[in-house]
Amino acid sequence: MSGSTRPAVAAQLSVRRGREAVAFYMAAFDASELHRVGGTDAEPSVVSQLAVGESSFWVSDESPPHAHFSPETLSGTSVRLLLIVDDPGAVVERAMGRRWSRPWKSSTVGRWVGSRIRSGIIGRSVARSGRGRRRRSRSPTHRSARCNRLSMLPPMALDPMNRRYHVQTFGCQMNVHDSERMKGLLESLGLGEAADPADADLLVFNTCTIRERADDRFVSHLMEARAAKHRDPDKVIVVGGCWSESMKDELFELYPFVDLAFGPGSIPRLGEFIAAGGDVPRGHFSTFDNFAGHLPAKRARRHQAWLQISQGCNSSCSYCIVPSVRGREQSRRPVDLIAEATALAGDGVRELTLLGQNVNSWGRDLVAEERIGFGGLLRALDAVDGVERIRFTSPHPKDMRDDVIAAMVECASVCEQLHLPLQSGSTRVLKRMRRTYSRERYLDLVARIRGQIPDIALTTDVIVGFPGETEADFRETLEVVEEVGFDHAFTFVYSPRRGTEAAAMDEQVAAEVKSERIARLVDLVQRHAAARNAALVGSVQEVLVEGPSRTDPEVLRGRTRGNKTTLFRGRAEPGELVLVEVTEATSQTLNGRPLAAASAG
Numbered sequence: 001m002s003g004s005t006r007p008a009v010a011a012q013l014s015v016r017r018g019r020e021a022v023a024f025y026m027a028a029f030d031a032s033e034l035h036r037v038g039g040t041d042a043e044p045s046v047v048s049q050l051a052v053g054e055s056s057f058w059v060s061d062e063s064p065p066h067a068h069f070s071p072e073t074l075s076g077t078s079v080r081l082l083l084i085v086d087d088p089g090a091v092v093e094r095a096m097g098r099r100w101s102r103p104w105k106s107s108t109v110g111r112w113v114g115s116r117i118r119s120g121i122i123g124r125s126v127a128r129s130g131r132g133r134r135r136r137s138r139s140p141t142h143r144s145a146r147c148n149r150l151s152m153l154p155p156m157a158l159d160p161m162n163r164r165y166h167v168q169t170f171g172c173q174m175n176v177h178d179s180e181r182m183k184g185l186l187e188s189l190g191l192g193e194a195a196d197p198a199d200a201d202l203l204v205f206n207t208c209t210i211r212e213r214a215d216d217r218f219v220s221h222l223m224e225a226r227a228a229k230h231r232d233p234d235k236v237i238v239v240g241g242c243w244s245e246s247m248k249d250e251l252f253e254l255y256p257f258v259d260l261a262f263g264p265g266s267i268p269r270l271g272e273f274i275a276a277g278g279d280v281p282r283g284h285f286s287t288f289d290n291f292a293g294h295l296p297a298k299r300a301r302r303h304q305a306w307l308q309i310s311q312g313c314n315s316s317c318s319y320c321i322v323p324s325v326r327g328r329e330q331s332r333r334p335v336d337l338i339a340e341a342t343a344l345a346g347d348g349v350r351e352l353t354l355l356g357q358n359v360n361s362w363g364r365d366l367v368a369e370e371r372i373g374f375g376g377l378l379r380a381l382d383a384v385d386g387v388e389r390i391r392f393t394s395p396h397p398k399d400m401r402d403d404v405i406a407a408m409v410e411c412a413s414v415c416e417q418l419h420l421p422l423q424s425g426s427t428r429v430l431k432r433m434r435r436t437y438s439r440e441r442y443l444d445l446v447a448r449i450r451g452q453i454p455d456i457a458l459t460t461d462v463i464v465g466f467p468g469e470t471e472a473d474f475r476e477t478l479e480v481v482e483e484v485g486f487d488h489a490f491t492f493v494y495s496p497r498r499g500t501e502a503a504a505m506d507e508q509v510a511a512e513v514k515s516e517r518i519a520r521l522v523d524l525v526q527r528h529a530a531a532r533n534a535a536l537v538g539s540v541q542e543v544l545v546e547g548p549s550r551t552d553p554e555v556l557r558g559r560t561r562g563n564k565t566t567l568f569r570g571r572a573e574p575g576e577l578v579l580v581e582v583t584e585a586t587s588q589t590l591n592g593r594p595l596a597a598a599s600a601g
Contacts, residue, residue, distance in 0.1 A: 166200035171208020184296035207243035288327025303575030345386030375403035425480030457562035465514030
């Protein structure tokens with residue numbers, strides 16, 4: 001293959017089978033062999049893209065590489081060659097000048113290319129799932145170097161100038177916050193946002209693995225991105241978030257067309273990736289020492305902001321994967337949180353939502369002099385000028401203590417609304433879930449809260465069909481929901497999460513039983529939500545305007561202090577506080593009319 005009289009070309013080769021990328025390596029091609037790969041003797045199924053310097057060319061039978069460059073011109077030049085083929089083995093055979101008789105597997109290609117590196121035939125190792133080993137060639141003319149999948153992109157493909165991104169978010173409010181940080185980071189590097197993913201050069205998926213439905217939705221969108229990348233090989237696909245962290249390098253084996261993946265603790269790597277033009281390793285996982293809260297943010301609304309107070313979780317709920325994908329709990333220092341809240345208020349923010357996997361255990365890992373407790377943090381943030389409303393999500397019932405309830409009562413900006421996850425009304429099931437509280441303890445906590453804040457709006461989470469849940473257990477859940485009378489509940493059918501204790505439990509509940517039970521639960525929740533909202537008819541509510549209704553631009557939409565969506569006709573700008581008299585209600589929304597003295601703030 002490498003005759004001394006023939007010029008060698010260092011070429012990056014990307015081999016794709018149909019739409020699926022299957023192998024990447026650096027090869028020391030003989031220039032005539034490069035001609036032959038895309039030349040007149042190539043199969044009709046081979047389509048190639050050749051890039052030299054800042055130029056790129058599609059090559060085929062009708063337009064072989066030598067139509068653009070001669071072997072002498074290519075000699076010693078860095079050449080990027082993308083091949084989309086039906087038979088990767090045939091391409092390996094052609095590219096390496098060697099008969100390929102064994103069945104194709106990426107691991108087999110990796111071992112074979114590795115042996116050629118040691119013999120000096122090939123100058124770079126396979127980057128397979130981001131784990132290719134770096135080796136130094138025995139030949140002085142072939143140097144080993146880290147091969148990164150993104151080095152396959154044509155030059156300037158990741159240049160932020162005139163490039164646009166699209167971030168798609170799946171899952172919880174923490175992911176919504178993280179996506180705002182990703183957007184802020186990308187825009188700080190010069191990229192603009194594309195409203196439609198079809199118009200984006202960079203597709204970012206911020207994933208969730210808490211719920212099976214989010215997994216399924218994400219994979220569907222990822223397959224659409226793969227098709228888009230097949231049409232436009234310059235398109236870059238990035239996968240971040242909890243699902244990415246749970247999969248780690250297996251992600252690249254299942255979806256080799258993904259260019260970069262990182263866990264929720266490695267969001268800054270996205271900026272490094274862009275700044276380096278893609279020349280960074282593909283995977284960044286198991287890093288939990290970076291707070292996304294330190295990054296620039298692009299907020300969805302100017303007057304509302306998330307404030308991440310902690311990340312990770314020290315609880316060990318048997319169904320939950322959060323501790324393994326977000327790490328142990330780490331708290332941000334109060335001085336940093338107060339400074340960020342002050343800056344946000346100066347930027348026009350009127351409502352803060354404090355975020356953490358378990359907000360009311362915040363601060364326990366801080367040094368003694370900074371350990372002011374979650375109640376103390378609420379008081380400190382309440383003193384920040386300009387912040388009119390403070391919410392927080394989510395607390396754990398086991399950590400909801402009297403000092404936090406007292407702070408909610410005493411602090412004018414802390415809203416009369418609380419999300420208090422129940423998960424199950426059966427003490428037996430709660431024990432299997434490792435929730436560390438009983439049905440009786442939960443009900444006692446609700447009574448204490450309502451005793452201090454009678455008009456509080458309570459919402460919750462409930463899981464139906466947890467392993468071993470009997471009909472009697474489920475009836476106990478219905479009884480608790482009936483007794484508490486929640487303003488709203490997020491209801492979920494249990495789905496096993498790999499790596500969790502519950503996934504390996506016996507007595508998994510049948511799907512049809514889960515479906516029947518959740519239908520009964522939703523009906524009960526809706527009846528109570530409708531009754532709670534109906535009780536507000538005739539009352540006057542302070543509404544923070546968010547903007548026009550999604551269905552009628554003539555109607556304004558906002559939220560009460562109890563977090564009730566409220567619709568009314570009138571004139572007000574997003575961010576204004578308006579007093580609204582409630583005239584009618586459904587289980588989901590309030591409708592009303594603004595009072596003559598419109599502004600409450």
